[in-house]
Amino acid sequence: MEAIIEYQGQLLQGTWVTIQLALFSLLFSVFFGLLGAWAKLSKNIVAQKTAAGYTTIVRGVPDLVLILLVFFGGQQLANQLGQLTGLWDYVEISQFAAGVGTIGVVFGGYMTETFRGAILAIPRGQIEAGIACGMSRFLIFRRIIWPQMVRYALPGFSNNWLVQIKSTALVSVIGLQDVVYNGFVAGRSTRLLFTFMFAVLMIYLVLTALSDLGLRWLDKKYSKGMVRSEDG
């Protein structure tokens, strides 16, 4: 316990990195999810096929493999491209950027499925009513699709987010100093790896419990006026 107090600075710092990583990658994944859902539901066959390929690959390949590929391969690719075109000199992809980008893209694939299902759950008649009222496509999205899509997507979204926040732990493998990495280093130097890994475990538990609370609040907010048919 004293050891944890001694190293609490590192642990807190690592926790902060983990939180940032999770939140930034969440932004990315929501963006890619919306884009993917839009592509999957569009009439354009190229967009459809691209989105289908995207979700199959990112949901079929383990996230750590993609993180490593982006971190090592992406850097080489960027430099080879730079050399070829002469547009930029040596670039370095930071661990943080590789982590945020990869986790964002991977969970964007899961979000795609969630959002797609949510949009499909909106009764078609409502959208037609919007068209009949002369609403523009953007207005239909903002007033009719979005509020209901959020409601329908929330359960899946919550699930994705809880998996995503745990996935951020993998970025420690490429050396990002997140809570796992810092906890591991501290545990190794004090020879108290169990104590420190247990502390890290508890930190994640707190993070997921807090997210759970937040998601429940969101669920309450967005399901106002909804009558739950099941035992509620």
Added chain:
Amino acid sequence: MGEAIIQFLETWSPLDVVLIAQNFDRFLLGALVTLQLTGLALLIGGALAVPLAIIRAGKNPYLNAPVWAFTYTFRGTPLLVQTYLIYYGLGQFEAVRESFLWGPILSQAWWCALIAFSLNTAAYTTELLRGAIVTTSRGEVEAALACGFSAAQRMRRIVLPSAFRRALPAYSNEVIFMLHGSVVASTITIQDLLGVGRWLNGRYYLAYEGFITAAVLYLIIVLIISRGFRWWESRWLRHLYPQNAVETKPKKGLASFRF
């Protein structure tokens, strides 16, 4: 002709295909390790999950609370940290280091990975099965009661068979999730599929080849698994598919892949 192809690949392919082909047997061995770890973990985890799910679905608070704490902890934390805790952490205790389990099991990366994976998948499967058990239709249970079934008979003959069916689509996600999770093994020195990829890249100082080969192989395994589950569902869940005269076979299974 063959030489021409090899020369073409050596000079023009962006990936060193020849090197991948030369080391392909290693990748297959790695895939075997991955499948072995995943399969065994699923077996052990599944065996643990059935009694735990029955406890979780029951009303005994003294049994329920510890099982809930177990599933909550394992579902709320990353598999990577759980694996580190077991592999690196247990050695902190002298009692563990001196026990007879230390040498053959607890100091071995493979066993530690198996233990962590099994507990992890047990936690997820428990909650999944619990959900399926509590949604058993009341009428079936009442019918069993009326027939004078004991609690154990009800569970074995009525509740579990239908609960397994209901849990199947979600379980296919769990299986793929576990396969994905098994990459954690490569971080504790195990030469699984990703481990081989990392080894190849490290040895020949490459950036893509090992990871891309591993990624493709993982993708193939996942596609085979989800196909397998679709087939399984088409057998176990046939009664749930829409019936009509023209089309008896469903085009798409209920498998939603994951979540």
